[in-house]
Amino acid sequence: MKTVQDFIQHVEPHSFEKPLRVLGISAGNGVILYPLYKDSNFKILGNAEVRPNYYFRKMPVQWMLNFPESPFYPMLPPVKDVDVVIGNPKCGAYSNFGNFQERKDFSKMGMNEPSLANFIDGVNSLNPRIFMMENLVKINEGVNLEEAFPDYHLLQIIGSVSMFGNSQLTRTRLVLVGLRKGYERFEKDIVPFRVNSIMPTGELLADLPDNGHWVPSMEDLIQIYQGVKVSYQDAKQYWIDNPHRYQWFMPHPKKEGKILTAPGVYRLKEYDFPMTVRSGGKQFNPDFIEMSGRELARIQGVPDEFTLIEDLRKPAYSDTKNKVTVCSTPPMEIAEWFRQILTKLEVNGLFNSEPTKEEIKPKKVKKVKKTKRVKRNKKIKRVKRNKK
Incomplete structure (x- = not known):
C-alpha cells in the first residue's frame, strides 16, 4: 500500500518562499488535509468541525493522533491570513441512500446543514484566495453555490473519483474549487488527473496492518x-x-x-x-x-500511516467509529490531487500576485438589417391602409 510520501515523490520538488496557511472547515477526520500536513510547504492551522460523530468520548481522538501540532476547533477560529480553505461538509442527505433513509427534499434543505453553513460562512469571512470543497453532485439541487460564494469564480469538477486515481469507479462526486474573483486567469491550471493507479479489490486489501483492522x-x-x-x-x-x-x-x-x-x-x-x-x-x-475500518480506509485511498482509533476495551465500538469517519471522508487521492494543484498555482504566482481589474465593457448590439421581403410587406400594409 502506498504512503503519502510515495505520492509526494512523484512531484517535482519545489520549496515555497513561505508555507501556505491552510484551514480545514468541516474537514472531518482530516484525511482531506493529510497530504498537505505531510508537506512542509503547507501549514495546517487546524480544523473547524461542528459534527459530533468526529468525537470519540467527547474528544477528537482521531484528529489528535494524526495532527498533533494542529488544533481542532468546535467552531470557526479567530485566525487571519488564511490562504486556502478545504472541507467536506455533510452530504449524506443528498445521496440516494441517505434520501431513502430520511426521505429528504433537496429543494427545502438549502444551507440548514450546520457543517455546510459552517464551511460557507468560513470561506466568506476569511476570504482565502482559493478553496476546495468535496460533496455530492446533488448538492446543486439544494444550494445555489453561486449565491453562496458571491466573491468567487467557481469550477465544478463532476465525475467518478477514479479520475483522481481512486479505485471506486461508481463513486461520483463534485469537487468544487473556488478562485477569488480577479484570479480567474489561473483556472486553466485546475484540471483533474490521476495521482495513483486504480486497482481491483484484492490488491487493495492485501497485507493489512493491525491498526484499525478488527x-x-x-x-x-x-x-x-x-x-x-x-x-x-x-x-x-x-x-x-x-x-x-x-x-x-x-x-x-x-x-x-x-x-x-x-x-x-x-x-x-x-x-x-x-x-x-x-x-x-x-x-x-x-x-x-x-x-473493518482499515479495509474501508484502503478503498478510500487512506494510507496505513494514518492512525485509526483502537480501544481494546470496546473494539467493536471503536471499529464502528472508524467506519463512519473513514467512509464519510473524501478519497485521499482528491486531497493529494489538490496538493499538487496548489503547488502548481504557487509556482505560477497565485499567492504572490495581485488580482486583475478588468472592466466589463458593454457589448455593442448590432442592428439587424431588414430584408427586402420585410420592407416589401410593410409597403403593402401601408398601401392597404391608404386605400381604406
Whole structure:
C-alpha cells in the first residue's frame, strides 16, 4: 500500500518562499488535509468541525493522533491570513441512500446543514484566495453555490473519483474549487488527473496492518436491515451459497414500491473494482467477512500511516467509529490531487500576485438589417391602409 510520501515523490520538488496557511472547515477526520500536513510547504492551522460523530468520548481522538501540532476547533477560529480553505461538509442527505433513509427534499434543505453553513460562512469571512470543497453532485439541487460564494469564480469538477486515481469507479462526486474573483486567469491550471493507479479489490486489501483492522467473532450478531439480525457465520454462509450475488436480497414478496435488496449491504469481489463505501451500510470483503475500518480506509485511498482509533476495551465500538469517519471522508487521492494543484498555482504566482481589474465593457448590439421581403410587406400594409 502506498504512503503519502510515495505520492509526494512523484512531484517535482519545489520549496515555497513561505508555507501556505491552510484551514480545514468541516474537514472531518482530516484525511482531506493529510497530504498537505505531510508537506512542509503547507501549514495546517487546524480544523473547524461542528459534527459530533468526529468525537470519540467527547474528544477528537482521531484528529489528535494524526495532527498533533494542529488544533481542532468546535467552531470557526479567530485566525487571519488564511490562504486556502478545504472541507467536506455533510452530504449524506443528498445521496440516494441517505434520501431513502430520511426521505429528504433537496429543494427545502438549502444551507440548514450546520457543517455546510459552517464551511460557507468560513470561506466568506476569511476570504482565502482559493478553496476546495468535496460533496455530492446533488448538492446543486439544494444550494445555489453561486449565491453562496458571491466573491468567487467557481469550477465544478463532476465525475467518478477514479479520475483522481481512486479505485471506486461508481463513486461520483463534485469537487468544487473556488478562485477569488480577479484570479480567474489561473483556472486553466485546475484540471483533474490521476495521482495513483486504480486497482481491483484484492490488491487493495492485501497485507493489512493491525491498526484499525478488527475482525469480529463469527458468533456475534450483525443487523442486515431493520429488524433482521444474523450471526457473522450465517452471513458468511449466505454469500457462499450465492457466489454470483453482490447484494443481499430480502425475503419478502415482490410488491410495487418495495425494494428487493437490503440498502447498503453488499459484497466486494476480489477481481472487481470496489463499489462505493457507505458509512451507514454493511460491506463484506471477498472472504465474506464484514469489512473493518482499515479495509474501508484502503478503498478510500487512506494510507496505513494514518492512525485509526483502537480501544481494546470496546473494539467493536471503536471499529464502528472508524467506519463512519473513514467512509464519510473524501478519497485521499482528491486531497493529494489538490496538493499538487496548489503547488502548481504557487509556482505560477497565485499567492504572490495581485488580482486583475478588468472592466466589463458593454457589448455593442448590432442592428439587424431588414430584408427586402420585410420592407416589401410593410409597403403593402401601408398601401392597404391608404386605400381604406
